[in-house]
Amino acid sequence: MLRSAFLWLSNRDSVFKFTKRNKLANKIASRFVAGETVASAIEVTRSLNARGITASLDLLGESVHTKEEAVRARDGVLEALDAIASTEVAGNVSVKLTQLGLDIDESLCAANMHTILNRAKELDIFVRIDMESSVYVERTLRLFTNDLQPAFGDLVGVVMQSYLRRSGQDVSDLVERGARIRLCKGAYAEPSSVAFDSMREIRASFVVLLEHLLERGNYPAIATHDPRLIDHAIQYVERNAISPERFEFQMLYGVRRDLQTRLRERDFNVRVYIPFGTNWYPYLMRRLAERPANVGFMVASILKESVSRR
Ligand code: FDA
Numbered sequence: 001m002l003r004s005a006f007l008w009l010s011n012r013d014s015v016f017k018f019t020k021r022n023k024l025a026n027k028i029a030s031r032f033v034a035g036e037t038v039a040s041a042i043e044v045t046r047s048l049n050a051r052g053i054t055a056s057l058d059l060l061g062e063s064v065h066t067k068e069e070a071v072r073a074r075d076g077v078l079e080a081l082d083a084i085a086s087t088e089v090a091g092n093v094s095v096k097l098t099q100l101g102l103d104i105d106e107s108l109c110a111a112n113m114h115t116i117l118n119r120a121k122e123l124d125i126f127v128r129i130d131m132e133s134s135v136y137v138e139r140t141l142r143l144f145t146n147d148l149q150p151a152f153g154d155l156v157g158v159v160m161q162s163y164l165r166r167s168g169q170d171v172s173d174l175v176e177r178g179a180r181i182r183l184c185k186g187a188y189a190e191p192s193s194v195a196f197d198s199m200r201e202i203r204a205s206f207v208v209l210l211e212h213l214l215e216r217g218n219y220p221a222i223a224t225h226d227p228r229l230i231d232h233a234i235q236y237v238e239r240n241a242i243s244p245e246r247f248e249f250q251m252l253y254g255v256r257r258d259l260q261t262r263l264r265e266r267d268f269n270v271r272v273y274i275p276f277g278t279n280w281y282p283y284l285m286r287r288l289a290e291r292p293a294n295v296g297f298m299v300a301s302i303l304k305e306s307v308s309r310r
Contacts, residue, residue: 003289004189029284032254033060034276038076038083041276044253045089053260053270055091056128056250057084060277063098067108070101074112076277078119085123092126094273097140110143117152126180128221131159133188134195141170145177154180154218161186162206163195171209175216182221182250183209187286207232214242221271223250225259234268244268252287 034044038057045055059076061069077095084091095116101108113129120127129148131140140158148156157180160167164186174181185202186195196202206229213220214236222233230249237244248269251260264270275283 025284028288029280032252032275032284032287033280034253034274036276036278038080038276041080041274042083042087042089044274045084045091046087048272048274049090051261052264053272054248055089056094056271056273057091058094058130058273058275059099060275060283061099061279062096062132062282063103064101065104067101067104070099070104070108070112073099074115077116081116081119081123081125084125091274092128093120094128094130096130096132097143098132098136102136102139106139106143110147113143113148114151117148117156121152121155126154127156128180128182129156129158131161131184131186134164134190137164137166137170141174144179145174149177149179154178157181157221159184159223160209161195162209163190163202165194165196167205167209171212175212175218178218180218180220181213182223183213184223185226187290203229211236214247215240217247220247221250222247223273225251225256227259230259230263234266255287 034041038059041055041057045057048055057080059073059080061073061076064070064073077093077100080093084093093116095113097109097113100112100116117127129140129144131137144156144158158174159182160171160174162183162185164170171181171183183206185206196205203226206224206226210222210229210233213222214233222230224230233247233249236242237247244267248271249260249263250271250273253272253274260270260272
C-alpha cells in the first residue's frame with residue numbers, strides 16, 4: 001500500500017516542487033544522492049575507490065518533455081564522462097532513455113545515445129542503459145539490440161528486471177547476443193499482467209536469471225541488497241568454480257554500506273550506483289517505496305511544514 005503510494009507520488013511533478021523545499025526531504029535525499037553537481041559525484045567515487053569499490057554515475061532525471069531538456073541531459077552525461085576521465089576515478093555511467101528523449105522522438109534519443117557512446121568510446125568508459133517502467137522495455141531493447149549493441153559492442157549494456165514475466169525470454173535472447181546485463185528486481189509499479197506480485201516469485205525469478213547469467217553471461221552485474229540472493233550467488237559461484245572476475249555485485253549509494261565492504265573484503269568486485277543532480281525527486285520516491293521505515297518520519301515533517309505555512 002505504502003509502496004504503491006510512493007511509486008504514484010514519484011510521477012507527480014507538483015509534489016516535487018513542494019518536497020524540494022522541505023528540509024527533511026532534502027536530508028533524506030542526501031542519504032541516497034551524492035549531491036547536485038558532477039563534482040560531488042566524483043568526490044563520492046574517490047572515497048569509494050579508496051575502499052576498492054568502483055562506481056556508476058547517474059545524472060538524475062527522466063521523462064523529459066522537450067528536445068532542449070533531452071539535449072541538456074545528454075550534455076550532462078558527456079560532462080560526467082569527461083569528469084571521470086580527467087579525474088581518473090574508477091567509474092562508468094548509467095543513463096535513462098526517457099531522459100534522452102525516448103518519449104519525444106526515438107530518433108532523437110538514438111542520436112543522443114550515439115553522441116554519448118562516441119565520447120565514451122574515445123574515453124573507454126562503459127555506459128549502462130537503466131531499465132525504466134514496462135512501457136519502455138520493448139523500445140529500450142529494440143534500440144539496444146538493433147542499433148547500439150551492434151555499433152558499440154561491450155561498451156554498452158542494459159538492465160533486466162526479475163519482476164517482469166517476460167525477463168526469462170529477454171535474458172536468454174540477450175545472453176545469446178553476448179550482451180552486458182545488470183540484473184535487478186525492478187523498481188516501478190507494474191500491473192500483475194506484466195510483473196510478478198509477490199516477493200517470493202520475484203526472488204525465484206531472480207535466482208533463475210542469476211544462475212543463467214553467472215553461467216553464460218558477459219560480465220553480469222548482480223544488483224541487489226537482498227542478503228538471501230547475494231548468499232545464493234556466492235554459493236552458486238563457489239559450487240560451480242566461477243571466478244569472481246567474471247561478474248560484479250552492484251548496490252545503491254546510501255544502501256547497505258556494510259554489505260558492500262564485506263563483499264569487497266571477500267575479493268568480489270563491487271560497484272556502487274551514484275545518483276547526482278537536481279532532479280532527485282522520482283528517484284527518492286522509489287527508494288522510499290522500498291524502505292517504509294523512513295517514510296512516516298518524512299511525511300510527518302512535510303505535513304508539519306505545510307500546516308505552519310498556512
Ligand atoms: P529489497 O528491496 O528486498 O531489499 C533488501 C534489503 O536491502 C532491505 O531489507 C534493506 O536492508 C536494504 N534496502 C533495500 N532498499 C533500501 C532502501 N531504499 N533504503 C534502505 N535500505 C534498503 N531498478 C529498475 O527498475 N531499473 C534499473 O535500471 C535499476 N538499476 C539498479 C541499479 C543498482 C546498482 C541497484 C542496486 C538497483 C537498481 N534498481 C533498478 C532497483 C532495484 O530494482 C530494486 O528496486 C532495489 O535494488 C531494491 O531491491 P533489492 O533487491 O535491493 O531488495
